[in-house]
Amino acid sequence: MENTIVILRLKHLKFLLIASLSLNLFAAIFFAKKLYVKYNASIETIEKKSDTTTTYWLKRNQLFEVLPKDKNTIVFLGNSLTQHFELAELFKNLNIRNRGINGDVIPAVIKRLSPITESCPKKIFIEIGINDLGRGAPKDTVIKNYEKLLERLQTECGSTRLFVQSIFPVANKSKTMAEYCSPKLNADIKFINQHLKEYSSLHDITFLDFHDSFVTDGELNPKFSVDGVHLTGEAYLLWTELLKPYVND
CATH class of the missing domain: 3.40.50.1110 (SGNH hydrolase)
Known part of the structure; x- marks a missing residue:
């Protein structure tokens, strides 16, 4: 019984770890894209208004x-x-x-x-x-x-x-x-x-x-x-x- 509980806890921890890594990766990609768009927009603004x-x-x-x-x-x-x-x-x-x-x-x-x-x-x-x-x-x-x-x-x-x-x-x-x-x-x-x-x-x-x-x-x-x-x-x-x-x- 104890072994089953341990296994379930390990699976739960593994799931949480994967979910956490996925969320962090998604956040990093989102931030990078946002930064890239912001940088390009700043260049575009200079091109248009300079x-x-x-x-x-x-x-x-x-x-x-x-x-x-x-x-x-x-x-x-x-x-x-x-x-x-x-x-x-x-x-x-x-x-x-x-x-x-x-x-x-x-x-x-x-x-x-x-x-x-x-x-x-x-x-x-x-x-x-x-x-x-x-x-x-x-x-x-x-x-x-x-x-x-x-x-x-x-x-x-x-x-x-x-x-x-x-x-x-x-x-x-x-x-x-x-x-x-x-x-x-x-x-x-x-x-x-x-x-x-x-x-x-x-x-x-x-x-x-x-x-x-x-x-x-x-x-x-x-x-x-x-x-x-x-x-x-x-x-x-x-x-x-x-x-x-x-x-x-």
Whole structure:
């Protein structure tokens, strides 16, 4: 009788242990998912709302203003895709300066050119435009603003070699970046890229058409992004290889 009671108690304890472990595991998974969603939402908020009046933009721009100026450098100018690019490490070049700001748009980039044009670096690589489109700017407006950006750089830094990188494709749909991801947006991106290519050829600017290297079936290859816009590590490695001939030249 006592053995039966002991066995029943052991089975009961085993059941409680399994139940407790299951609940803890469920809680951990739930918390991790909640944290992931919260983190992604914070990135998305920056992408949607960042402009020249936000604390985030002002802090990063202020940093750029006080950093040492050096004409013997290579500057990468852009939005979050550029900011998240570990340039110096991937190119093994400490003369590369990352001047990307999450959520940046072309008009905001124009406003923060002075710290760059003060020194006029050897090369400037530009990657910008997707946030303008994602926030509803017409493609003609994006083109007009892009031309203003390039005109100012050429006026103030005539000896600097300019490299315009094609705007990256996006996914045709996305749960977290819906307004950035659609077939129409991809069509606008291709239209703008074609115009930038033609403009560059007429103004002694090098246009780097990397767009198709990241596309499959007319949209951003899923293996290159987790949300339809931002790039994975594999995408950055490919981007690095495509850039090497121009950075190292």
